[in-house]
Amino acid sequence: xxxxxxxxxxxxxxxxxxxxxxxxxxxxxxxxxxxxxxxxxxxxxxxxxxxxxxxxxxxxxxxxxxxxxxxxxxxxxxxxxxxxxxxxxxxxxxxxxxxxxxxxxxxxxxxxxxxxxxxxxxxxxxxxxxxxxxxxxxxxxxxxxxxxxxxxxxxxxxxxxxxxxxxxxxxxxxxxxxxxxxxxxxxxxxxxxxxxxxxxxxxxxxxxxxxxxxxxxxxxxxxxxxxxxxxxxxxxxxxxxxxxxxxxxxxxxxxxxxxxxxxxxxxxxxxxxxxxxxxxxxxxxxxxxxxxxxxxxxxxxxxxxxxxxxxx
Amino acid sequence: xxxxxxxxxxxxxxxxxxxxxxxxxxxxxxxxxxxxxxxxxxxxxxxxxxxxxxxxxxxxxxxxxxxxxxxxxxxxxxxxxxxxxxxxxxxxxxxxxxxxxxxxxxxxxxxxxxxxxxxxxxxxxxxxxxxxxxxxxxxxxxxxxxxxxxxxxxxxxxxxxxxxxxxxxxxxxxxxxxxxxxxxxxxxxxxxxxxxxxxxxxxxxxxxxxxxxxxxxxxxxxxxxxxxxxxxxxxxxxxxxxxxxxxxxxxxxxxxxxxxxxxxxxxxxxxxxxxxxxxxxxxxxxxxxxxxxxxxxxxxxxxxxxxxxxxxxxxxxxxxxxxx
Amino acid sequence: xxxxxxxxxxxxxxxxxxxxxxxxxxxxxxxxxxxxxxxxxxxxxxxxxxxxxxxxxxxxxxxxxxxxxxxxxxxxxxxxxxxxxxxxxxxxxxxxxxxxxxxxxxxxxxxxxxxxxxxxxxxxxxxxxxxxxxxxxxxxxxxxxxxxxxxxxxxxxxxxxxxxxxxxxxxxxxxxxxxxxxxxxxxxxxxxxxxxxxxxxxxxxxxxxxxxxxxxxxxxxxxxxxxxxxxxxxxxxxxxxxxxxxxxxxxxxxxxxxxxxxxxxxxxxxxxxxxxxxxxxxxxxxxxxxxxxxxxxxxxxxxxxxxxxxxxxxxxxxxxx
Numbered sequence: 023x024x025x026x027x028x029x030x031x032x033x034x035x036x037x038x039x040x041x042x043x044x045x046x047x048x049x050x051x052x053x054x055x056x057x058x059x060x061x062x063x064x065x066x067x068x069x070x071x072x073x074x075x076x077x078x079x080x081x082x083x084x085x086x087x088x089x090x091x092x093x094x095x096x097x098x099x100x101x102x103x104x105x106x107x108x109x110x111x112x113x114x115x116x117x118x119x120x121x122x123x124x125x126x127x128x129x130x131x132x133x134x135x136x137x138x139x140x141x142x143x144x145x146x147x148x149x150x151x152x153x154x155x156x157x158x159x160x161x162x163x164x165x166x167x168x169x170x171x172x173x174x175x176x177x178x179x180x181x182x183x184x185x186x187x188x189x190x191x192x193x194x195x196x197x198x199x200x201x202x203x204x205x206x207x208x209x210x211x212x213x214x215x216x217x218x219x220x221x222x223x224x225x226x227x228x229x230x231x232x233x234x235x236x237x238x239x240x241x242x243x244x245x246x247x248x249x250x251x252x253x254x255x256x257x258x259x260x261x262x263x264x265x266x267x268x269x270x271x272x273x274x275x276x277x278x279x280x281x282x283x284x285x286x287x288x289x290x291x292x293x294x295x296x297x298x299x300x301x302x303x304x305x306x307x308x309x310x311x312x313x314x315x316x317x318x319x320x321x322x323x324x325x326x327x328x329x330x331x332x333x334x
Numbered sequence: 335x336x337x338x339x340x341x342x343x344x345x346x347x348x349x350x351x352x353x354x355x356x357x358x359x360x361x362x363x364x365x366x367x368x369x370x371x372x373x374x375x376x377x378x379x380x381x382x383x384x385x386x387x388x389x390x391x392x393x394x395x396x397x398x399x400x401x402x403x404x405x406x407x408x409x410x411x412x413x414x415x416x417x418x419x420x421x422x423x424x425x426x427x428x429x430x431x432x433x434x435x436x437x438x439x440x441x442x443x444x445x446x447x448x449x450x451x452x453x454x455x456x457x458x459x460x461x462x463x464x465x466x467x468x469x470x471x472x473x474x475x476x477x478x479x480x481x482x483x484x485x486x487x488x489x490x491x492x493x494x495x496x497x498x499x500x501x502x503x504x505x506x507x508x509x510x511x512x513x514x515x516x517x518x519x520x521x522x523x524x525x526x527x528x529x530x531x532x533x534x535x536x537x538x539x540x541x542x543x544x545x546x547x548x549x550x551x552x553x554x555x556x557x558x559x560x561x562x563x564x565x566x567x568x569x570x571x572x573x574x575x576x577x578x579x580x581x582x583x584x585x586x587x588x589x590x591x592x593x594x595x596x597x598x599x600x601x602x603x604x605x606x607x608x609x610x611x612x613x614x615x616x617x618x619x620x621x622x623x624x625x626x627x628x629x630x631x632x633x634x635x636x637x638x639x640x641x642x643x644x645x646x647x648x649x650x651x652x653x654x655x656x657x658x
Numbered sequence: 659x660x661x662x663x664x665x666x667x668x669x670x671x672x673x674x675x676x677x678x679x680x681x682x683x684x685x686x687x688x689x690x691x692x693x694x695x696x697x698x699x700x701x702x703x704x705x706x707x708x709x710x711x712x713x714x715x716x717x718x719x720x721x722x723x724x725x726x727x728x729x730x731x732x733x734x735x736x737x738x739x740x741x742x743x744x745x746x747x748x749x750x751x752x753x754x755x756x757x758x759x760x761x762x763x764x765x766x767x768x769x770x771x772x773x774x775x776x777x778x779x780x781x782x783x784x785x786x787x788x789x790x791x792x793x794x795x796x797x798x799x800x801x802x803x804x805x806x807x808x809x810x811x812x813x814x815x816x817x818x819x820x821x822x823x824x825x826x827x828x829x830x831x832x833x834x835x836x837x838x839x840x841x842x843x844x845x846x847x848x849x850x851x852x853x854x855x856x857x858x859x860x861x862x863x864x865x866x867x868x869x870x871x872x873x874x875x876x877x878x879x880x881x882x883x884x885x886x887x888x889x890x891x892x893x894x895x896x897x898x899x900x901x902x903x904x905x906x907x908x909x910x911x912x913x914x915x916x917x918x919x920x921x922x923x924x925x926x927x928x929x930x931x932x933x934x935x936x937x938x939x940x941x942x943x944x945x946x947x948x949x950x951x952x953x954x955x956x957x958x959x960x961x962x963x964x965x966x967x968x969x970x971x972x973x974x975x976x977x978x979x
Contacts, residue, residue: 178593318474552759561747
């Protein structure tokens with residue numbers, strides 16, 4: 023960022039921190055800009071911590087909720103802080119089957135992250151291919167591809183995912199597939215939008231007029247320039263994939279309780295909402311909320327940092 | 335303008351037709367409803383009879399053709415679970431959903447747009463930052479969990495409002511609606527708030543972004559240089575400009591609110607079409623699923639069509655574009 | 659008699675990540691009624707910011723830190739915001755560079771104009787429209803009545819700029835700041851607008867500050883000229899003096915690099931180097947490392963000048979020939 027837009031629309035020339043931007047300095051600058059928002063930094067720390075406890079769940083969680091043998095009916099509905107037959111304190115209580123809530127949440131978070139990130143990454147890859155292909159070839163290919171994408175975008179993701187899961191059945195892979203189908207269109211649209219803008223620029227013309235293979239022009243020249251908006255969409259989509267999975271599981275078409283995700287835990291807790299057993303639904307919900315909000319906050323800051331129109 | 339409307343209508347009909355094929359094929363790929371309907375102990379003969387009765391022994395394209403033929407007669411089949419006409423079933427549930435969506439959209443608009451205007455007008459103020467933080471919450475926290483919290487707080491803990499179901503139904507202008515009775519309102523308010531939050535967050539962000547961008551434009555600076563007051567600039571100049579994208583997205587989001595009603599209706603056991611579709615998915619009640627999905631497609635196409643027309647009315651550059 | 663506009667020591671700063679930069683640095687000039695002053699400079703010289711500073715329309719992260727802006731003897735800078743707002747459009751108005759952008763695309767010309775009328779004078783909509791129509795006629799717009807119900811995109815660029823000028827003239831202001839109003843127009847339209855503005859200035863006795871980078875435009879239009887460089891006025895005088903006998907080496911350089919006055923085929927002289935960034939100006943005279951006349955003193959001492967008559971802010975001004 024080397025320009026400061028003034029009220030006049032004229033730009034005052036202000037030096038950037040580094041005159042020549044290498045990849046390293048760009049990263050450093052990005053980080054320096056990102057750090058300006060302590061909220062975003064906090065959110066990032068939270069995400070890292072949640073990732074650590076979820077993927078380290080077998081090490082940190084007192085119980086393995088997948089292991090039916092370790093569950094004891096005697097431990098059902100312990101309130102937070104009570105000690106169960108296992109001899110340890112259930113910090114967040116236990117559920118109707120005697121699952122330690124904290125352990126179930128850690129494992130559930132792992133499932134949620136796995137689903138969210140893999141669905142996001144797959145959707146990103148497919149979306150990039152579709153968007154770039156459409157933008158690069160233009161003409162009939164473009165209008166056909168983008169027509170399909172637009173049609174899909176006009177349908178709410180939740181509905182599409184609902185029908186797909188109903189079709190494919192329950193399970194982690196099915197859910198991921200449903201989410202990918204529901205979400206790739208966002209990436210395709212973003213890629214296509216950014217790529218058509220870039221397409222008109224001289225450097226692409228220049229690259230096309232050389233005997234470089236198409237693939238190379240697409241991925242080495244076009245892709246890096248459409249990346250910034252994609253990064254923003256990707257963070258938002260991972261968060262919404264996690265939320266969507268939770269919603270599907272809550273509606274009963276997602277994951278079964280034997281494979282706990284945050285959504286199925288909340289769904290289970292929802293049955294006891296009228297009794298005083300609030301901890302069954304509140305705590306997994308809190309983790310879900312914190313996760314999704316933290317990712318969105320990070321995404322917001324990334325958007326601010328990468329926004330080319332940003333004036334400060 | 336007329337040519338524009340006609341061409342849009344033709345497009346809309348094509349979309350509905352294509353989607354009906356997609357929906358039909360998609361839904362009929364799901365499991366075998368007979369397995370769900372009859373108890374496992376039934377004889378093979380009963381099974382065969384049922385399959386023939388519902389036409390499930392026919393190839394898919396023939397099932398679709400007979401489906402189309404029935405649709406032309408206004409018959410979309412009978413529910414396998416409720417054993418009533420699907421059209422009647424869906425339309426009996428539709429008013430409940432529509433009234434919920436209506437109230438939710440009204441809440442989102444009345445709060446979201448002014449809040450967005452304020453947040454965009456004074457983007458650095460503490461109030462604006464609070465509004466934006468709340469919009470992130472409304473935007474990202476899953477609807478079902480907020481709904482659950484609302485029930486816990488207002489129904490279970492405080493006991494102020496009922497936790498679910500639709501209240502007494504009265505009539506306004508001959509239309510049966512729970513908005514006619516106080517009891518009905520007490521039932522609708524929590525789910526409506528729940529359903530509105532996502533859309534409110536979206537409207538706030540959209541309005542704010544439009545405000546911030548408009549404040550940077552030359553025409554606003556020019557208006558300042560003419561000595562116009564901030565109030566005039568916001569309400570006469572900017573609002574007119576940002577109303578165009580807002581109306582567009584707003585209309586499109588109306589459809590998604592309809593879809594998200596699925597979640598809210600499940601949480602609040604609201605007897606609308608959303609609850610119906612979830613039940614029918616779980617019970618593989620194909621005719622209901624097909625009817626619901628086609629209905630949603632038609633509503634979507636209708637909404638898109640209306641948005642296009644309104645857009646053309648609002649933006650003089652589009653409205654008069656044809657005559658240039 | 660008071661000058662229509664008297665700017666004294668105006669200073670505007672911007673807080674940027676690289677520190678505070680002074681976009682307008684101790685700028686002083688005055689314009690008599692009916693005269694046109696050309697404020698000339700390259701982009702980044704601070705000329706446009708000066709225009710906005712006069713109206714008090716500087717937004718974050720910028721701020722006016724010093725100086726007085728006297729319009730017919732009253733200081734705009736000393737006014738509370740509400741009063742300052744009521745001066746805009748009534749006593750001082752402004753015309754912008756790009757006529758495609760300055761009018762609101764979704765409002766009719768008549769609505770935009772009557773709004774500008776009624777913010778300063780109590781009258782009903784019909785009277786305001788009548789006033790707007792007269793203003794359009796005055797700037798040479800054919801069939802003004804019809805234009806009132808038109809949307810901006812239905813008019814050509816030149817027409818839109820005339821509308822903008824008509825809006826600026828609605829309340830017969832003492833001063834109009836014109837920020838490169840012809841830069842975005844075709845050359846033939848440019849000429850028409852310039853002639854129109856000259857006529858209007860004479861007729862209405864409005865003082866005009868014509869902000870531009872184009873010395874050719876200014877030499878045919880302006881009565882006086884201020885040349886800006888790196889936020890400062892470096893030369894000031896009557897248009898004739900500055901154009902014919904420039905005293906600052908920078909002005910000399912600018913004039914030499916105007917094409918058309920040299921024999922075809924000869925090299926066009928250029929000013930070496932480029933406009934410095936405001937946050938890293940050289941010590942002493944900001945122009946010194948591009949200046950053919952720079953000496954030791956220029957690197958240490960910033961030049962000072964007592965303006966009056968034809969003056970240049972330079973240690974080694976060119977002699978008036």
